Amino acid sequence: MTTTTAIAFEGVTKRYGDATVVDAVTLDIAEGSFVALVGTSGSGKSTLLKMVNRLVEPDAGAVRVAGAAVAGGDAPALRRSIGYVFQNVGLFPHLSVADNIAIRARLGEGVPDVGALLTQVGLEPDVAGRSPRALSGGQQQRVGIARALAGDAKILLMDEPFGALDPVTRERIGQTVRDLHVARGLTTIMVTHDMGEALLLADRVLVMVAGRIVADATPAEMLRAEDGPAAALVAVPRGQAARMQALADGGAA
């Protein structure tokens, strides 16, 4: 089976002052893959992600989307073709849910089918007329996902999208995103602090430390890792799962 590269990072580097935040990262993201980017705070995950839609420009190297260097093209057009979801959602409170989703249409694209999008992200179509202020945090994030997909994006970038949500809502929205990823044939990159979430949602997990990718494996490979940075990160969810199983079995945790 041949795989097509949707996003390529070629020796990408970003510095802020003396600090090298992303350090010569070279990486191919296959079309249709769901990639989780994990690592401790400040390791450069968001910076790497934002170089795809040019919210951050690299100091060296190149990012390619569908083979074309993003630096050579029109940044607003690129951003409209890529769905971007982030923790604070960023809905306009004075606009209705429908207008928030259709905001890209105002920027010159076709008018999206808001009702269909709301259904796809697990909301009732009748929330379309409400203000985002009248929605829960989880519902707002679902609207954020609908907005990200309104322009028929084939790439979905998510930056710690569920960080502010309770675990049950987080789990449900994660599953919604995974289903949309499959149904729409998306290429998805999700930045998360949560290794458990990464293992359960993604089909490839990248671990970033100090601006470099130090582990790159499937969730199953990550879980089998005996040592190294991946092993340290999976130790937490693996240990929790084992302790909970012990509790369920009636033994001491």
Ligand SMILES: Nc1ncnc2c1ncn2[C@@H]1O[C@H](COP(=O)(O)OP(=O)(O)OP(=O)(O)O)[C@@H](O)[C@H]1O
């Ligand atoms: N615009 C900026 N100016 C200066 N330094 C920055 C800027 N953006 C990010 N940094 C620094 O770059 C480093 C990496 O930041 P980045 O947000 O990419 O990390 P991260 O791994 O996504 O962290 P977190 O998980 O906390 O979001 C941090 O030390 C951060 O302070």
